[in-house]
Amino acid sequence: MNQNVSLSCHSDSGSPPVRYTLFKHSQKVSALNRTDLTPVLFNLTINSASDVGEYKCKAENEISNGEKYSRSFNFTLKEPVSKPVLSSPNSQAKTGQNVTLSCLSEKGSLPITYTFFKDKQSIQAPVKMQKREAAVISVLIKSFSDFGMYKCKAENRLRNNTKYSNSFNFTLAEERSNSQPLIISLGLILLLLAIGLALAIPFFIIPSYKAKKFTPPRSSTGHTSTEKVEESEDYITYAEIEPIQPEEEYVNLSVIQRDEQENRASTTIYSKVLIRDGAQAGPLHSPE
Structure with a gap:
């Protein structure tokens, strides 16, 4: 200009x-x-x-x-081409997939010729555009070697007026592995276990905890305590009963007899053992 x-x-x-x-x-x-x-x-x-x-x-x-x-x-306007832009609708690709590349220079007198490269090697014949439109090509990703650096070149009738785009790289798309269904199944199992545990807490764990917490103390005689425990519909009170051990009681009786002949006194001691559970032993005596 x-x-x-x-x-x-x-x-x-x-x-x-x-x-x-x-x-x-x-x-x-x-x-x-x-x-x-x-x-x-x-x-x-x-x-x-x-x-x-x-x-x-x-x-x-x-x-x-x-x-x-x-x-x-x-007048035929001869405007230098601007730096072209290389783009693709897909930034990720898999092997065996067809991808498209488009190259466009926003400025420059027409017609504009576009050339596509991969790793500095031309991959297709030059494309001449008579209109202000992008040149589009299709590329088949056959193997991992096709994941490389792509560029495009734009030029018109003006001499020494060639512009290159920035490089464009496709990234490998992650493919779903066969273990994915197994991972999903394990996740569902863990989820079901968590739900079961959540349901078990109010029905089994909490009542058992409350039963242990509110068990009344035992008395010295082995009977359950008569202290009141807070009533609730959600727990059961348990008590332990100890059998009453029999207690022995001893009673000593002294009987004094006087012997008329010898005119002296003799003492006989009787012991009676009482068993509290109802059994009674026979009397014992020990003469002196």
């Missing part, structure tokens, strides 16, 4: 002076007068693509109805 160009306009016949007017898309751009039949030059500066279009010039003199128009002239 910002290129200076010149347009020449002249009439081979007619009486001078001649007035020349330049038009672009039917709009006046500039006008020059000539006193002879030599050509005139219109100098233009092409600043943008809008300056490129259809140009015409008109020649006229003082004779009425003596104006004539030239044929139209069009």
Whole structure:
């Protein structure tokens, strides 16, 4: 852009002076007068693509109805290509899968020729695009060697004007292994065990814990304690009963007898053993 160009306009016949007017898309751009039949030059500066279009010039003199128009002239815009963008709808691929690559340069005069590379080797014939559209190719991922660095090149008719894209790499998609159903089954089993444990807590573990916590203390006689325990519908009170051990009681009786002949006293001691469980032993005596 910002290129200076010149347009020449002249009439081979007619009486001078001649007035020349330049038009672009039917709009006046500039006008020059000539006193002879030599050509005139219109100098233009092409600043943008809008300056490129259809140009015409008109020649006229003082004779009425003596104006004539030239044929139209069009500039061919030669704009350098911009850096192309290489992309793919799939960033991951598996072996045996077809993938697509697209390359597009947003700027540059048409037509633009695109070439695709893998590891600096051309993988397909160049694609020439007459419109501002991306060039698209299909690539078959046959093996792991096809997972490499891809690039594309864009160029047009301007010499020494070639641009390369950034590299693009496909990543290997993770394939589902045969152990996945087993992992899912184990997960379901663990989930069922967790649910069963959660259901067992309120029905078995908590009542057993409460029963142990609220067991009443035993009395010294072996009977259960008569202390009140907080009533609840969710637990059972357990008690242990010890058999009563028999207790022995001893009673000593002293009987004093007097012997008339010898005129002396003799003492006999009797012992009676009482068994509390109802059995009673016979009396014992020990004479002195």
